[in-house]
Amino acid sequence: ASAGTGFDLSVCVRERIHRLGGVQSHGTLLAADPESGLVDTAAENTGSLLGAPADGLVGRHVTAVLEEDDWAEAVAASAEGDSVAVTLPVTAGAAGHRAGFDLSVHRREGLVVLEFEPRDAEDAFRFAAFYQEVRRALRRLRSAETVLDCCRAAVAEVRRLTGYDRVVAYRFEGTDGPGEVVAEDVREGWEPWLGLWFPATDIPPQARRLYEENWIRVIRDVDDPTARLRPERRPATGTPLDLSGAALRTVSGFHLEYLRNIGVRSSMSVSLMREGRLWGLIACHGAEPRTLAPEVRSACELFGTAFSMQLAAIAERHRADALERSGRDVAAVAGLLDEDVDASLLRHESAVRELVGADGVLFMRAGRASKGGLPVPEEVVRTLGAYAAHATPDGVWSTDRLPELLAAGDDAPPVEGCPAGVLLLPVGRGGDYLAWFRRERPTPREWAADPAHPVLVGPQGERLTPRGSGAVYRSMIRGRSLPWTARERAAAVEMGRLLTELVLRHADDLDKLND
Numbered sequence: 001a002s003a004g005t006g007f008d009l010s011v012c013v014r015e016r017i018h019r020l021g022g023v024q025s026h027g028t029l030l031a032a033d034p035e036s037g038l039v040d041t042a043a044e045n046t047g048s049l050l051g052a053p054a055d056g057l058v059g060r061h062v063t064a065v066l067e068e069d070d071w072a073e074a075v076a077a078s079a080e081g082d083s084v085a086v087t088l089p090v091t092a093g094a095a096g097h098r099a100g101f102d103l104s105v106h107r108r109e110g111l112v113v114l115e116f117e118p119r120d121a122e123d124a125f126r127f128a129a130f131y132q133e134v135r136r137a138l139r140r141l142r143s144a145e146t147v148l149d150c151c152r153a154a155v156a157e158v159r160r161l162t163g164y165d166r167v168v169a170y171r172f173e174g175t176d177g178p179g180e181v182v183a184e185d186v187r188e189g190w191e192p193w194l195g196l197w198f199p200a201t202d203i204p205p206q207a208r209r210l211y212e213e214n215w216i217r218v219i220r221d222v223d224d225p226t227a228r229l230r231p232e233r234r235p236a237t238g239t240p241l242d243l244s245g246a247a248l249r250t251v252s253g254f255h256l257e258y259l260r261n262i263g264v265r266s267s268m269s270v271s272l273m274r275e276g277r278l279w280g281l282i283a284c285h286g287a288e289p290r291t292l293a294p295e296v297r298s299a300c301e302l303f304g305t306a307f308s309m310q311l312a313a314i315a316e317r318h319r320a321d322a323l324e325r326s327g328r329d330v331a332a333v334a335g336l337l338d339e340d341v342d343a344s345l346l347r348h349e350s351a352v353r354e355l356v357g358a359d360g361v362l363f364m365r366a367g368r369a370s371k372g373g374l375p376v377p378e379e380v381v382r383t384l385g386a387y388a389a390h391a392t393p394d395g396v397w398s399t400d401r402l403p404e405l406l407a408a409g410d411d412a413p414p415v416e417g418c419p420a421g422v423l424l425l426p427v428g429r430g431g432d433y434l435a436w437f438r439r440e441r442p443t444p445r446e447w448a449a450d451p452a453h454p455v456l457v458g459p460q461g462e463r464l465t466p467r468g469s470g471a472v473y474r475s476m477i478r479g480r481s482l483p484w485t486a487r488e489r490a491a492a493v494e495m496g497r498l499l500t501e502l503v504l505r506h507a508d509d510l511d512k513l514n515d
Ligand code: BLA
Pocket: 009, 011, 012, 013, 015, 017, 168, 170, 181, 193, 198, 199, 201, 202, 203, 204, 207, 217, 219, 250, 251, 252, 254, 255, 258, 267, 268, 269, 281, 283, 284, 454, 455, 464
């Protein structure tokens, strides 16, 4: 249980949000076997939307509600990718929906999952111009030169395309960490969220994994009654149908409560990815129920993909720039060193530190340490060798929170005088390394909720505490240094290359002397 609240947050982590057994009731869902065409699962509202009650549909051929041609097309389209949604305008079922449905199809658990959303007659007209707008939005994104520019362009464009009242770019710290609102486009009169941090528990890990797979989710109305699936549990699996890939998937009651709590009636979010992991979200809120037609959903999803590619391109450009600039600096410092590497490093330790903006430096060579600047406790030095083995392919290992790493796992007491940041690179063969250190830099942080107590138990049972700038909670982040930048890592890598050369040459010379 989380301390003092009586609420067990592990409930959130265990909830199987992809198998909640229901869909949002403005649309409806069928799952049918691609071979036999027999309906396996149906949402309970097929009666009102498609004119054939769910209980009678299960076990019957899907052509009871769908034209033969449309079914054939759905089977073919969904065969191309396991979770690729395609949209076919179809006319199905009840007379009230002769304008037709948008049908999205994908495969899951060996079934063709069919999602029907009533199509507004005016939509077709509106989408004629929509394509141009999407192109314009993508162009704006592509011209962004920094990550922040990218986020600002994204929130403005997504708000314009969708009409939500608030659109934010929300960036995570670490894979399952808390996050910060880094850009925002919001209707006048709504409270500003820019710069606010939200607790990690607001988005549990299984939701983040799901969002890495399915890049968009739309909640039309937090007060939607939900159409349950029939049968509740599939005989074949003993569980409700897996709705990971479904656009109509109903969402966790905890999250609906969260949205009600912040005065929001509808939401949409798009995953922003970086190197295969969830980097952040574009999160949208509306004061009123809001449906997004599949075209708009696809445009937003495309937008998320474009954003993620732009993020990768910007990172790559930064890396290249950094390499070029640091190359010159490093060459200058390396020029100061002579074949007595340890002694000359120590003599020029401040130049070596400045290369990466460090407070201290340590050169470990054949088990002997030469140090300069910020003193580092012996206990800490003993742990460093092991981290050298974790150096990434580019050749360095770094952290901006060493005390947290050292304390992880066991409840080891904090080491007095432990530096907060370490940038470490193996040199030559056999366990030698160069390490730079940074001291702690406490940082104030404004939270939209108390991160230690995101849930409280009151007379109505557990309640998520309010979120937003009206209830700002201030904290101080301790035990961390300024993060190491791409430029600094690149400088370290280059320094490592030159040092390795020097050390090896020196070793060769020594070998010759000993011969
Ligand atoms: C899902 N929580 C989410 C989602 C967001 C947030 C964006 C994705 C669903 C959506 O698009 O609405 C949270 N929304 C935020 C944050 C911001 C925002 C941080 O706009 C800041 C800008 N949530 C809790 C607690 C639990 C919880 C305590 O606060 C667990 C008890 C659960 N959140 C929770 C769950 C989901 C979720 C289960 C998944 C919903 C789903 O997709 O089914």
